Amino acid sequence: MNREEQIEILKSTCRKSLEAIGEDPEREGLVRTPERMARTLLELTKGYDMDPVATLRSAMFHEDYDQMVVVKDIEFYSLCEHHILPFFGKVHVAYIPSGNIVGLSKIPRMVDIFSHRLQVQEHLTRQICECLQQALNPLGAIVVVEAQHMCIQMRGIEKQGSQTTTMYYTGVFENIEKRKEFLNIIQR
Ligand SMILES: [Zn+2]
CATH class of the missing domain: 3.30.1130.10 (GTP cyclohydrolase I, C-terminal domain/NADPH-dependent 7-cyano-7-deazaguanine reductase, N-terminal domain)
Known part of the structure; x- marks a missing residue:
């Protein structure tokens, strides 16, 4: 799986998680959160590739x-x-x-x-x-x-x-x- 595919999967998972806790993923403060969360999680787990x-x-x-x-x-x-x-x-x-x-x-x-x-x-x-x-x-x-x-x-x-x-x-x-x-x- 390449990095862009990883980010897409993480973004959609995060959007679903936001909905599941009763949030609106489309509201202004959250609209870019799935993308930020996806990139942050990959950054914090980059040790797998080293x-x-x-x-x-x-x-x-x-x-x-x-x-x-x-x-x-x-x-x-x-x-x-x-x-x-x-x-x-x-x-x-x-x-x-x-x-x-x-x-x-x-x-x-x-x-x-x-x-x-x-x-x-x-x-x-x-x-x-x-x-x-x-x-x-x-x-x-x-x-x-x-x-x-x-x-x-x-x-x-x-x-x-x-x-x-x-x-x-x-x-x-x-x-x-x-x-x-x-x-x-x-x-x-
Ligand atoms: Zn724990």
Whole structure:
């Protein structure tokens, strides 16, 4: 399906949705909404067409550095796959190289690819970690994601401002001392 076909389908679905909630899709404020919504949804899910492992490998270098590399406070915005509502927050990542390091700007780009797909926070966390592991084959990788979910907050299920934290790790981060070292750095 090409992009114009995608937009046409999304536009007609959105028009029907507006009618279903009792709106008039022809009124002035809404007349261009289906088109805007279609383009926005495609923009927010553009990560399906991108390869996160290849993105990391496009800036991979050999380096005999074997201590922890931490990238913290990476902002992300994603859509939950259960309600198609935003969840957003910060991602903190670390890995311990075994010969390969990656250009640091590539890690936020990789996070961007996964977050521009429909997600649940747990899956996002695991995918980021496994992508690092697969692309760089480090001694270990760890990812913490802290996020607020609009599907929880707007629907009043939990108090505003509540935050969900998820963690996933591989390799040497099985060792609790290594995890503590990482958690210390990101809490600073
Ligand atoms: Zn949700």
